[in-house]
Amino acid sequence: MSFTPYHAKYFSFDLTRQLPANDLGKFTASLQDAQVDLNPHQIDAALFAFQSPLSKGAILADEVGLGKTIEAGIILSQQWAERKRKLLIIAPANLRKQWNQEMMDKFYLPSVILESKSFNEEIKKGNLNPFNQNENIVICSFQFAKSKAPYLEQTKWDLVIVDEAHRLRNVYKPSNKTSNAIKEALFPYKKVLLTATPLQNSILELYGLVSIIDDYVFGDLKSFKSQYGRMVDDGYFQELKNRIQPICHRTLRRQVLEYINYTERIAIREEFEPNPDEYRLYDLVSEYLQRPKLYALPNSQRQLMTLILRKLLASSSYAIYGTLDALVKKLEGIVLKHNNVNLIEELDFDYETTDELAEEWDEDEENDFEEDTYSEEDIENMLEEIADLKEFRQLAKSIRKNSKADHLLNALSKGFTELEKLGANKKALIFTESRRTQEFLHNILEAQGYKGKVVLFNGTNTDTKSKEIYKKWLQENKGTDKVTGSPTADKRAALVEYFKNEGTIMIATEAAAEGINLQFCSLIVNFDLPWNPQRIEQRIGRCHRYGQKHDVVVINFINIKNAADVRVYELLDEKFQLFTGVFGASDEVLGAIGNGMDFEKRIAQIYQECRTPDEIKSAFDTLQEELKSQIDERIQTVKTTLLENFDEEVREKLKYNLSETRKHLSRFEDNLWKVTQYYLKDYANFTTDYSFTLTANPFPKELIHAGPYMILKSDDNKRKSDIEIPEDTNIYRIGHKLAQKILTECKNGDTSSREITFDYTNTNTKIAFLEKYIGQSGWLQVKSFSIKSFEDEDYLLLAWFTDDGEIIESEMGTRLFSLNAEVGAEVSPDDDITGTFSEAIHKEKTAIIGLNAERNRDFFDTEIDKLDQWADDMKISLEKEIKDLDAEIKLRKSEAKKTLKLELKVQAQREIKDMEKKRNEKRQNLFEAQDEIDNRKEILLTDIESRLKQSTEEKELFTIKWNLI
Template sequence: MLSTISAYHAKFFAYELTRQLPANDVGKLTASLQDAQVDLNPHQVEAALFAFKSPLSKGAILADEVGLGKTIEAGIILSQQWAERKRRLLIIGPSNLRKQWNRELADKFYLPSKILESKSFNEEIKQGNFNPFNQKDNIIICSYHFAKNKAPYLESIKWDLVIIDEAHRLRNVYKPSNKIGNAIKDALAHCKKVLLTATPLQNSILELYGLVSLIDPYIFGDLKSFKSQFSRLVDQENYDDLRNRLQPVCKRTLRRQVLEYIKYTERIPIVVEFSPGEDEMQLYWWVTEYLQREKLYALPSSQRQLMTLILRKLLASSTYAIYGTLDALVKKLDAKVERHEFNDLEAINDDFETLEEIQDEWSEEVENENSIIEEIFTEQEIEELKEEKSDLEKYRELADKIRKNSKAEQLFTALEKGFEALQNLGANKKALIFTESRRTQDFLYDLLEERGYKDMVLKFNGTNNDPKSKEIYKAYVNEHQGTDILTGSLTADKRAAIVDNFKEEATIMIATEAAAEGINLQFCSLVVNFDLPWNPQRIEQRIGRCHRYGQKYDVVVINFLNKKNAADQRVYELLDVKFRLFDGVFGASDEVLGSIGNGVDFEKRIASIYQQCRTTDEIQSAFDSLQKELKPDISERIQETRQVLLENFDEEVREKLRVNLIESKEYLNKFEERLWATTKYYLKGSAVFDEDKYAFRLTQNPFPQENIHRGPYMILKPEDGKRKSEIEVPDDTNIYRVGHKLAKRILKACKQIETPNKVLVFDYTNTPTKVTALEKYVGQSGWLQVNHIEIASFESEDYLTIACRTDNGDIIDNTLAQRFFSIHAEHNNHTIDVTSVVSKHLDEITFAENQNIISENANRNKDFFDTEMDKLDQWADDMKISLEKEIRDLDAEIKLRKAEAKKMLNLESKIKAQRVIKELEKKRSEKRQHLFEAQDVIDVEKETLLEDVEKRLKQKINLNTLFTIKWEMI
């Protein structure tokens, strides 16, 4: 570490610390990594570099497995964009992830962001901003639905970058019926996008087509040509072609490939069995028999599967949950008899919060849900309807009568076991209980409050409007008033307040599915599935709230098992043994989850077994069949497809990550040392420094015109095996980083230091850091000139080149010459002249160095251009494939028809046959015309690219000499 540096060092370091590197340089992200409060994980650096690798690229899909920190990868990318003054940045994701993004950007990357929802959007308009998405000083965050509803506003802005989180939600964008996906795709067609998803391939290879088309519509042709080429991947050639197309746009790292860098904790399963009472079993069989009837007036055919699923889930949740739904169905039948409207789905949605999401996933069953069809019943049907209503009233009455819930009674046993396990682990006494029903949530809250957990329980759901949640929110707002912690979004801030209370005060949080995405609860190590979803991905999301990066302890997972229900037992067996959700280090692998798509198909299969099987033998047989079907599906087909298309060999990845880690650490270490040295140089006499802790406190403000805190300041420099996240930072300490206001002012000032031609004496002998290659120059002297070269073409880059020679005329290459500045040096106050001979020689060296850089830049640009042109040529071929096949088919049919017409003896038949042939020929002409039109579109696209490249290809070069010195090495 340099203890003293010269003005020349400071100027050189200031330019080095702020320069913009080319896209393929590992050091490109060093400033962003130093600026952020995140640990250095090589796979995240690799992913961020992948997204930047070509200035002509329209984006990337970052598809790392769950738990590898895709949010961090996106944060690094956004941080780099921000540093490059690219401020039109947008994040689109599920609504319940908005607050998480807002906090992560602020806490880890010091980036300002604004959550846009109806309230904040309207306030912006009132204040005169007629497009609230247009904010240069904030990264904009919004939900999918909001983005769809405000698509015209999005389209009018030239975004520098758009991040789409949980992007698999748009996987069906290739379907015209996918309104949200298509609205977002059309509005952002002109923007560079980064998609984040752990499961880019779930159900069908067409989903890859959909996701890739969001990034770049020219990677594949149209849907028809994609289907004809890739919908049946049967030979190696097809695999290779599709993989080659995907590799430039999709990056995926697996958890097993990064075990060297990220430590995972285990999952510990606990099963708690319960036996329902007689009344509970009677209610179960009554409702089961009801759902298995051939005709039901309360469940119209368009909603039958969906409603059956929900009723079964609520029946399994609690009698309190099913009571509310039975009541809604009774009222619905009343309304039918009286011929007035009653929205039973709205009533159910109040309890079952994921209804809308499931409706969307089950769209084929509920596509007519909003159409109003007047039903007219015969007298016999009215009688049948009344009988059905009478049965529902009987079920409702029994549900209301049941006061003791057998599963809820076992909850106390479960919590005792769970808390005992946490004590053994040394973890916090915190429990996260999940239920799918709001009514069950209310019931459990009251029960826990009454029996030993008074004032220790919280509720977390989609609205959080209960009195305690409101009280917590009010206190949170009062505590953080006037700080950046409050976003101004009522929904987001209320969620944050409840999570904060759970972390600091409460013992138990009862959550609906609203908490299954988007909140980090790694301070909690006990997950209780009071209700167990049939969708494995939902379960994984639940457990993933606690079992994630940053979790210090093993996570205990408790499930309840109904001893009297054979189907429930087999479902649990599948989820436990087949999907490995509840134990081990990773839980369910993405390969397994991906093989069942979004979980809906699997959920439907489970629902059909409950619906169709009436005996234990039938249930066992159906589950045996399902298990056999799952085996090849999970272990071979989808897993192989995903591996072949999206993954690289483990050792290949690991080796690359090792190299990345070494290089990144070297860059970061040098970067931090130079920032520290430059700061010490500039603040000499204005600050007191603690060398051991990389900390200082200002004794006076070096920039009196600005309000700058006196400190203390501290560089988070990981040493002794510690990571950034493990460094203890006192509460009153400012994190000192290159993006901090003070650091930016210092670097700007150091760039402007006057550095006349002087003699600089490098003291190699007394410098602790030894550069062996420089030893031979001890006792020698020479000349050194530092130049700053800026190139603006496809992207802006700047370099520092050094022309260095000895007095004997020997040239010291640029790389070694840069090492001079790792040596302590001093200069006197006398300026010197540079002779014309020396000046000419230095100019020649500089010219050669600069030509190398310019040539590298041009070659890199040529490669970028070739890649884009190859992509367009491939797209052109794709577009021709389906049209040419249709033309060939028509040719064959015309030939056949002509042959048949020749054999006809009847003139009238011949004429009719010729008419048919003429129609086919007309159709063929139209297809040929389409082929020509497709070629025209391709030509236009190529011309557009050529024009863009021509504009950007002309390198604008700016050369500036920073200083020239006479050097001596002692």
């Protein structure tokens, strides 16, 4: 008695079928396939985005810290499983690598980052539209999406995800070129916008974001303003809430605290004072950067390069020395007419986010070009500039004692003491913005008791030790799924693993702030502090994230002799609350600045323009006032009313979703395990904890690792993130190549009509319903049934009855396959049996088609209601204009009658005539608008009609004669 080919075929079809949009089990396969924990609010959000096949998309607006990236990953994973591979993620430039890594690490989804270099390489290879990728999700930045809008428009996207979508909230303003270019390019395609702050300063921002998803939710801007601009009546609030409810979904942190535990942040200040030589170097270089004319910095990139030079200057004398050297060489090249120094490349070597910054700053930079020819006076000025730079360079080289670095050991000591109190691992992640500073700190720590315990992490990871770690890691993980074949990704994984298992300190450049999970570390040291709050949040988020078991200590270095540095820290700490509390920077605060780059530019401007302490104080006071006024109390009230649901209602729904999804997932995992055990019984050794090791490759033509393999099976008490995964273990999942091959083979297996004896007595499973059929026999048939209409849906139709002719409820028939069974002799159903099957299957099919039609009817009604509201909005706008003109004409006629002078009367009548003409045009526009509305409805109806025609397909999987003993 055992698992049979009939069990295997039944479960294989069940595991791979496509479920309707509103089915809680829709994402079960995606959840099992992903290395993410089961959080009910994320399932709820993903289901919301899929709720109607006619929907153009959704805004997922959960509060910060609730995992909108995971929600997007579940959605993308589902699309991928359905073979919908035209997928795009638009994100801020500094989050692209994070998306790339998260998709691979958590969802095993391949992706490619498109920027100028990779885009041009694709074109050279012959791909004339590099966005056209068949086996990769495409990731790009907002600026790149804008610059390549024609390419975006021509790619038939299945789905577009927009992260930090509040950056597009001013799309309703024609002057906002980036937002409008992206909106127009992606107009026909389904979109999911991710933002914690869909409404920040004005109700019109909500209008803007909704219009990116669907232009027919509201009428034009004028009608929206006239209806909802003032929001003085509660009735209007409710009406607007009802209209955005189908498109906007928001969960609050307080609603999910029973599912997610958060830890605190603890801030420590490490204050230092530069020595006289360091102070002099800072003053000299700072004064140099404030000069009106600089030959070393091209006008088109001066702001950007000035910012980077200031960052390197604040990092260490070692960092600024290399840059000063590059500036000298560049100017000498111009003077000697052999200029071959690319300053951007030189800077990018040390300050690794130069290319990202350049892309972010691109829109606001003037497109000046450097002069190709220089006058004698220019050359003379250059020689003077070279002399000054050489002086600065020599001073930087002569500085051997670094005051800031001298405080590092003291800071680490404080941090490790705090970790000891918390019971956390003795590990520290030190961030610097310069690779030269990184090497310098590495040498200091190696010499001060941390030899062999320090690992470097940067954009290239080409130092000798990193190469050794990588080589050893490849040998240890040879033959496992851990080795992806991408040297960049594998090297990063090797360094993180080394830091986790053997290292004490990781010194990282900004590259480590993107896309890696370091939750095993609880101490972050900002040796250099960025000015961009979002970048700081990203750094801390490497450790202070979901799954972190301890509070996270954040140490920040502050130059107390620099008034601007002190004020920047105060803003980041007190205004943005980045370093303390449970969640770090709040949605409102990060949303208020919109784009952290804008804030960074303001800080750079203060450093560049202010020379005295009083000027610095005044500038920062002004900035602080501006930030304070960004958060409007009235807007907060509107946001709460429009976007938030009653807590109890949400909690009950999430509780039910969690319970049901757990059942689906547990059953799914068990069935996958059973099919795998059945197929690999002669090829693998199995253990009782959902693990196995292959003894032979069942598919010799495929490259399949020997194992061991393990299903990450979660339950009520244990989440996937809590499961300890042995070093050499492959994660076994539905999307794994081995599982896919097994399921395909089982679906195609031979299941001719035979007698099957199901053993209830000797099976651990107890199902009361089946007990009354013990000792009986009958017939059972299973068919696969697919419907194609608004969306594709797959079902398993099951008909079973006893020899006495009792037709048993089909749902109960599935329980038979939880029993062990034995395959017997071949059988052949007669015509009466075949007729009974046809009748029972037809009944099942009719019920499913009816439910499908009912859902489609609801989808259709929702779309028509939306279109009717849009039509009313458009009429309101035009009718208001006509009404206003009528009132103005009436007033003008009354005034004209009172006028005594004939000339003035004639002039007044002329003006009235012009206004009447304008009014008549508006009336004509109203008629035309109504025609346009009718045309829009006709287009929608035609589209729906074409998709409404259900096409169905059915296929018999097997027919058996059953016995129950």
